[in-house]
Amino acid sequence: MSKPKIGFYWCASCGGCEEAVVDLAEDILPVVEAVDIVFWPVALDFKRADVEAMPDNEMAVCFINGAIRTSEQEEMAQLLRAKSQLIVAFGSCSHMGGIPGLANQFVRTDILDRVYYDSQMVVNPDNIRPQEATAVNGDSLSLPSFDGAVRTLDQTVDVDYYLPGCSPPVALIVQAVTAILEGKLPDKGTVLAPDIALCDECSRKESKPDELSINKIRRPFEIEINQEDCLLAQGLPCLGAATRSGCGAACIEGNMPCTGCMGPTSRVSDFGAKALSGLASTITGEEEHDIARRLEQLVDPVGTFYRYSLPMSLLKGRAISDKGAKA
Amino acid sequence: MKQRIVIDPITRLEGHGKIDIILDETGNVDHAYFQVPELRGFEKFTEGRPAEDMPQITSRICGVCPTAHHMASSKALDALYHVDPPVAAKKIRELVNSAFFIEDHALHFFYLGGPDFVVGPTAPKAARNILGVLDKVGIETGKQVIALRKELRELITAIAGKVIHPVFGLPGGISKPLNEDIIEQARTGADHAVEFGRFCLQVFNDVVLQNEDYVNLITSPAYTTNTFYMGLVDQDNKVNFYDGQIRVVDPEGQEYVKFPANEFPDRIAEHVEPWSFVKFCYLKDVGWNGFEEGRESGIYSVAPLARLNAADGMATPEAQSAYEQYFSVLGGKPVHFTLANHWARLIELLYAAERLQELANDPDIAGSNVHTIPDATPDEGIGIVEAPRGTLFHHYKTDERGVITRANLIVATQNNAARIAMSVDQAAKAMIKDGKVDDGILNLVEMAFRAYDPCHGCASHSMPGQTPLILRIYDPEHQLIDEIRREP
Numbered sequence: 001m002s003k004p005k006i007g008f009y010w011c012a013s014c015g016g017c018e019e020a021v022v023d024l025a026e027d028i029l030p031v032v033e034a035v036d037i038v039f040w041p042v043a044l045d046f047k048r049a050d051v052e053a054m055p056d057n058e059m060a061v062c063f064i065n066g067a068i069r070t071s072e073q074e075e076m077a078q079l080l081r082a083k084s085q086l087i088v089a090f091g092s093c094s095h096m097g098g099i100p101g102l103a104n105q106f107v108r109t110d111i112l113d114r115v116y117y118d119s120q121m122v123v124n125p126d127n128i129r130p131q132e133a134t135a136v137n138g139d140s141l142s143l144p145s146f147d148g149a150v151r152t153l154d155q156t157v158d159v160d161y162y163l164p165g166c167s168p169p170v171a172l173i174v175q176a177v178t179a180i181l182e183g184k185l186p187d188k189g190t191v192l193a194p195d196i197a198l199c200d201e202c203s204r205k206e207s208k209p210d211e212l213s214i215n216k217i218r219r220p221f222e223i224e225i226n227q228e229d230c231l232l233a234q235g236l237p238c239l240g241a242a243t244r245s246g247c248g249a250a251c252i253e254g255n256m257p258c259t260g261c262m263g264p265t266s267r268v269s270d271f272g273a274k275a276l277s278g279l280a281s282t283i284t285g286e287e288e289h290d291i292a293r294r295l296e297q298l299v300d301p302v303g304t305f306y307r308y309s310l311p312m313s314l315l316k317g318r319a320i321s322d323k324g325a326k327a
Numbered sequence: 328m329k330q331r332i333v334i335d336p337i338t339r340l341e342g343h344g345k346i347d348i349i350l351d352e353t354g355n356v357d358h359a360y361f362q363v364p365e366l367r368g369f370e371k372f373t374e375g376r377p378a379e380d381m382p383q384i385t386s387r388i389c390g391v392c393p394t395a396h397h398m399a400s401s402k403a404l405d406a407l408y409h410v411d412p413p414v415a416a417k418k419i420r421e422l423v424n425s426a427f428f429i430e431d432h433a434l435h436f437f438y439l440g441g442p443d444f445v446v447g448p449t450a451p452k453a454a455r456n457i458l459g460v461l462d463k464v465g466i467e468t469g470k471q472v473i474a475l476r477k478e479l480r481e482l483i484t485a486i487a488g489k490v491i492h493p494v495f496g497l498p499g500g501i502s503k504p505l506n507e508d509i510i511e512q513a514r515t516g517a518d519h520a521v522e523f524g525r526f527c528l529q530v531f532n533d534v535v536l537q538n539e540d541y542v543n544l545i546t547s548p549a550y551t552t553n554t555f556y557m558g559l560v561d562q563d564n565k566v567n568f569y570d571g572q573i574r575v576v577d578p579e580g581q582e583y584v585k586f587p588a589n590e591f592p593d594r595i596a597e598h599v600e601p602w603s604f605v606k607f608c609y610l611k612d613v614g615w616n617g618f619e620e621g622r623e624s625g626i627y628s629v630a631p632l633a634r635l636n637a638a639d640g641m642a643t644p645e646a647q648s649a650y651e652q653y654f655s656v657l658g659g660k661p662v663h664f665t666l667a668n669h670w671a672r673l674i675e676l677l678y679a680a681e682r683l684q685e686l687a688n689d690p691d692i693a694g695s696n697v698h699t700i701p702d703a704t705p706d707e708g709i710g711i712v713e714a715p716r717g718t719l720f721h722h723y724k725t726d727e728r729g730v731i732t733r734a735n736l737i738v739a740t741q742n743n744a745a746r747i748a749m750s751v752d753q754a755a756k757a758m759i760k761d762g763k764v765d766d767g768i769l770n771l772v773e774m775a776f777r778a779y780d781p782c783h784g785c786a787s788h789s790m791p792g793q794t795p796l797i798l799r800i801y802d803p804e805h806q807l808i809d810e811i812r813r814e815p
Contacts, residue, residue: 012367015341015782016390016491022438023491025477026470032458043438045338045452045770069367072343099387103368111371115606116599119370120722120735122606123596123615134601139329139349141360141602167390167491219729221379221408221497221701254488254495255503259383299730303376307384 004060004181007039007051008090009080011073012100012150013066017091018042020167021063027174034181035060039080048076054083061086061180063163067093067100067311068151072144081157086180088192092166092261094153095191096271097311099166101150104310105302108148150311162191166261166308169247193246195265198258201245204230212282217297220256231257232282237304242268242275261308270314272305279305329357330762334769337776339439339456341391342783346772348755354762359755361748361776363605363783373734378407378705378725381734382496385721388738389782391434393492394427394483395714395739396721398569401496403721406589407708407729408498408701415694416500421569422513422686423486423493424712428568428679429520430479431715432631432672435780436527437472440669443774444535448544449767464530475523482516485509498705500698513687521645521684524677528649531673536656545666546657549757550775552750553578553620553663555610555627557742558634559713560585565642566634566678568713574637575610578622580661584612588711591720595737596625598745605783607745608737618749626749629717629742630779631671636661641674643681649674665750668778672715705729714739716782740781750775 008021018040024031038059039046062084068074081087092098103111116122116129133142153159163176176192179185186192199205208230218235225231231238231252238257240249244265251258264271279298285291298304306313334346348359369388376384382400386393398420405412412420435441438457446459454462461469480490486509487493488502495502505513535541544550560574561567573591577583586594597606598615609615609625616624627633635654641647653674654660657667686692705728710721717739724733740747754775758768 010343014387014390014393016387016393018341019390019491022434023477023480025473029466041336041338042341043339044456045766047338048335099384100367100372102372102384105375106368106371111368114371115368119597121592121595121597121737122599123611124599128599128601130599130604131601136360136602137358139347139358139360141347141362143362143602143604166387219377219379220502221404221499221698224698224700225502227503250484250489251494254493256488256494299377299728300375300380303380303384 003034003036005036005038005058007037007059007062007080007084009039009041009062009064009076011064011066011077011094011153012069013091013093013098015042016167017065020091020170020173023170024173027170031177031181048079051079051083056082057085059084061088063088063090064153065090065094067097068147068153068156069100070144070146074147074156077153077157086160087153087157088161088163088176089153089159090163091168092164092263092308095162095164095312096263096309097150097152098308101309101311102303102307104149104316108146149316152312155311160188161185162189164191164193164244164262165247169250172246191244191263191266193244193262196245197265198240198243198245198247198249198262202230202240202249202252204228204252207233209233213284214279214282215284215294217283217294225255227255237279237298239275239278239305241278242271259307260305263309271309272302272313272315275305276301330354332759332764332769334773337773339442339773339777340781340783341389342781344776344781344783346751346755348759348772350759350762354760356752356756356759359752359772360602361751362603363744370734370736373731376731378404378723378729378731379498381721381723381731383492383494385736386492388736390491391782392427392431392714392716392739394424394487394490395712395719397487397493397496398424398712399710399714399719399721401498401501401710402712403708403710403723404496404498405708406710407705407723407725409703410499410699410701412500412699413694413696414691415504416697418686418689418692419486419501419505419697420496422683422692423483424569425679425683425686426479426482426513426516426520428715429524429676429683430476432676432679433472433476433523433527435672435715436669436676440774440777440780443770443777444541444669445530448771448774452766452770455770471523471526475519478516478519482509482512485512497698499701502698504695504697505692507693510687510693513683513692517680517684517687520680521677524673524680525645527673527676531670535670545664547757549754550665550750550778551663552628552665552746552753554624554746555583555613555622556633556636556661557627557629557718558637559711559718560638561642563642564639566638566640566675567642568679568682570712573711573718575627576637576661578620578661578663580636583610588720589709591709591711591737592722592735597737597741603744603748605741605744607748608742609745618745618752620749626745627742628746629739630668630715631675632662632665632668633717634713635671635674641678643678643685646674646678646681649677665775665778668780672780716740716780717742738782740779740783743779743781747776747779747781750779
């Protein structure tokens with residue numbers, strides 16, 4: 001019997017998800033023995049034409065990381081969907097939009113001007129911008145088009161499973177690959193990580209007060225961060241209570257607050273709303289204006305609560321109202 | 328009739344790219360274009376964010392070199408808040424950066440660029456990769472590479488919280504001191520890394536330098552590009568990855584200029600082309616004169632070859648002797664052979680390992696004071712480090728609350744973008760003759776960019792939203808007969 005074929009691809013991403021696969025280290029050797037990797041641009045020389053030549057459903061599974069912003073990314077996602085029995089959205093960007101999704105707060109023209117005209121070091125007297133089609137020395141060259149907003153993978157193609165995290169924890173990748181190879185898969189649409197909040201696996205759990213009350217929100221550089229106590233109790237906006245576990249509380253082990261890259265548990269539809277209401281309920285004050293003033297200490301609510309999930313949120317962001325945006 | 332060959336996607340690099348090769352009527356190359364077809368938008372969407380989030384947000388520019396962005400960003404925050412981190416914090420940051428250079432350079436040699444030599448430039452495409460390397464060098468050697476990378480990445484995790492993406496950088500220092508276990512882990516890792524650095528240079532010697540065909544390939548005009556070179560140097564003009572001044576040498580190897588980080592915006596400018604999303608950097612004083620070589624063209628290069636050219640030597644003993652051998656074998660300074668980046672990268676790997684060993688054994692890293700709490704009002708800050716792929720520049724302006732009003736980022740690969748475009752064009756012209764093209768020949772073209780270890784994750788950090796469309800219609804003599812525009 002031939003080995004199952006698998007693929008990896010990246011859309012609007014940073015490459016950290018590929019590194020996470022490489023971080024399987026020696027654990028990747030039995031995987032490589034058990035499967036044929038037929039597409040993985042970071043490491044292998046197979047091209048788009050090789051994928052186009054495959055029959056439909058040729059791959060047992062394709063792991064796709066990165067958000068969707070360009071026509072090329074959309075075409076590749078559709079192509080890989082057609083060629084794969086299973087699609088796994090791999091990492092925060094394909095799962096929820098990720099940090100590049102913060103761009104949905106801005107409209108395209110602001111960004112265009114900022115990058116190509118109004119940038120301190122750009123010298124561009126002819127006001128040139130990259131073009132979808134251009135001619136140089138009589139040769140026509142093309143670039144992909146850009147959508148009005150960043151989308152998640154499942155806003156683009158049908159997705160079977162999700163591996164959360166920025167980047168996904170190695171242990172979860174191993175579990176997911178094993179489950180797929182053994183055919184022991186949960187229901188379609190499952191997020192392949194424990195369905196409990198991060199606080200439940202945090203080593204500082206014991207120091208989290210039952211009734212939290214924060215009278216001043218702190219920024220991490222303003223204080224000497226105690227390495228033992230609950231970060232929320234120290235006034236830092238740690239999002240562990242709203243965030244799915246499975247990362248080993250890595251940021252907290254680094255003595256910094258959780259920023260929510262694993263996304264919500266299955267019981268929450270809007271991550272940021274959950275995180276915001278969780279934090280807001282701990283803010284204390286005698287009068288309403290005391291509370292308002294304390295909340296003002298949080299200088300960037302969108303970036304704090306929707307750092308990885310703006311495109312999948314109910315808010316979606318300003319960019320989707322921009323003309324040409326896709327639904 | 329003109330023919331077109333498209334390599335899509337280009338492979339064994341970080342991020343997206345394609346090469347569009349136009350052949351003339353005789354089947355020879357008119358021009359080859361190296362394009363970056365993707366963008367994201369960090370300069371714009373970081374506006375409104377608290378500055379202290381920047382080390383974590385900008386690390387998402389690149390998950391292969393997140394540590395480099397994290398470092399440049401943390402240094403920019405020090406400058407922004409006018410705060411000087413305690414000595415322990417500075418040395419721990421440099422220690423992490425050194426460990427990162429080793430595992431990252433190893434990634435390139437064994438996974439990305441090295442397969443072209445270890446397996447062969449025109450080997451079957453299914454074998455030209457890490458799996459082919461494991462077949463060649465043996466699984467036991469392969470396991471050593473995997474184990475060393477894992478050991479160093481676990482060290483970074485222990486200190487920085489996560490390796491993809493670190494969380495420990497703060498204005499004024501880092502988030503936690505090192506305990507004895509971590510220091511011991513660093514010392515052991517450093518010893519292994521130095522051995523590994525020697526081993527890598529030995530592999531390079533055995534596989535590449537002892538193979539006359541490979542040496543001829545490296546020194547061939549197909550892969551030779553004459554430009555300026557840039558890199559960070561210490562007070563003795565030795566290569567430094569974490570701090571120092573920026574030194575630029577001209578195509579003859581003479582110092583052209585040396586300047587501190589905060590002069591970077593005055594010295595460097597960015598040029599825009601309509602056929603790629605990447606902006607092309609050049610030396611402002613020399614000027615942009617098209618994709619041309621030589622000292623009349625402001626195009627410069629960064630990354631390993633450039634750093635060795637721009638410095639007078641290495642600050643550690645074994646790397647220094649490797650440096651001397653390098654220039655002696657390759658015919659003196661400067662070296663213009665693009666493929667010699669591979670060798671330079673391994674010399675740097677050994678330097679990073681020796682430097683890691685020095686820092687791991689430096690009593691200062693055990694200091695408990697690793698964070699100076701800033702008390703000045705933030706305004707503007709610049710941070711520069713050397714990333715594995717070259718000089719990396721972060722520049723922030725904020726309001727008095729420390730909220731970003733302006734961010735400007737010049738990433739390593741952007742500094743190299745113009746030279747990479749020229750190198751790919753040169754290689755295509757040299758390798759494709761009379762219409763003869765196959766997978767091996769196209770890989771020889773790809774090797775021209777791969778030597779730089781470009782990172783298009785980094786290069787595509789900016790984002791223009793939707794592009795305007797201009798459709799130009801030409802007659803067979805290339806005369807423009809119509810133009811249709813659609814503005815966004």
